[in-house]
Amino acid sequence: MENGMKRWQMFRLPGFLVSLKVPVAILLVLFGVIPMTLCTQMLIGSLRQSQTDSRMVEVQNQCQILSSKMTRAGYLRGDLRDGTMDSEIQALADVYNGRIVVVNKDFRIVQDTFHIAERRFLVAEEVILCFQGESSSKYNKEKHYFAQTVPIYDNTPVKGIEGVLVITASTEEILSLMDSVYDKALFLQLLVTLTLMLAAAAAATVLLRPFKELQRKLNQVAAGALDTEIRTEGYRETRDISQAVESTITKLKEVDQSRQEFVSNVSHELKTPITSIRVLADSLMGMEDAPVELYREFMEDISDEIDREGKIIDDLLALVKIDKSEAELNLSQVDIVVLVKQILKRLRPIANKRNVELILESIREVTADIDETKLSLAISNLVENAIKYNSAGGWVRVTVDADHKFFFVKVADSGIGIPEEEQDRIFERFYRVDKARSRVTGGSGLGLAITRRVILMHKGAIKLTSRDGEGSVFTLRIPLNYIA
């Protein structure tokens, strides 16, 4: 297939693409011309054959009539040699543009219409066979003539063979007749081919009209009219192509819309802390002689908001970076249990601050092909959430397990849980279940979006089971060996 394409491209001038009309028209012409040429050849061939056959039969019949006349006239015995028979033989030879030779029992030629071999002997195989009762009829294809032998019986009741008529006649005349028929047929073929070419060009234009129509619509789309109705029903192919383009455009529109939504979300998210800072600062400024404690409290709030802004920007940058380097996974063999231990060690101070217990349960040793930095970020987000959305005195249990193909990291908590109707949406960027609580906990709303992205990059999957108020379990499953 690919080879075929390459060969086809070899015949293409650079920058020049042949129109589909050309092969369509050529095919139409070929489908007309090839059968026509074959038919003409076959017809002329069989006509030539039947003409030759009927000529041979005709000559043989005439010679048989002549032979019986000679028998009756006792020609070879010289009973009646008044020349009538000779001129009849001569006339017959002339009519068929041939030569008739009469051979007697002694193989001597008694009559030759060419008058060059009289009295000579003709001892040919065909003549001998004919004396034995086997007349022959042979056609020489290369030299275009046929030769026949016909026995001459004697006129006694015994009916012995007393001579042989040897006839040779040329078929050149039939051949030249056929040649002239062939010339006429060729002329006719040319005429039909020309007509076919014109008809094929017209047919190709008509047949490809739906494609032209589709092209016109696509040009409109390319010019920016994305809402152009491009469905073209002419053929199944045009319908399928237009449907495929339609769904591509729909997807593009969705991507464009989600990009716009993202930009507006980002602006909103970035503005929120700034608005809070402004409100805090303004109210401080509006207060005359505010006590130092109040200043301190407000400044702490302002500092928190700045942290929040910083966290949003950091997460945004992380997400953009992951999206940009999608193909670039920095893979290495990593001990997953060690990786999870490090994460828990880093997050323990936060957990302690909230009085949440962190438990690690490793069912078995696991090493896998992963991007350590990215996966560490993904798991950290899950554990951090499990701590954040927990209640004081609660616990977070991280379990590491594996089978022969995948490893699993389960992050279970005793926290507030996630209502069922929200579970599909929490992986969306900036989506939060409880807007106010997230704000207090300082989340950016991007953590789970980053986590899911990283897991998908590793060809893995993430599952959530949770009930409102009854804790949550996030389970991620990643292949032990990365398969591109």
Ligand code: ADP
């Ligand atoms: P955030 O920065 O707000 O935590 P995430 O993307 O990490 O953003 O999480 C999205 C939302 O999903 C959170 O705002 C929270 O409402 C909910 N959520 C995530 N993890 C948990 C959890 N372990 N328990 C309860 N709710 C959770």
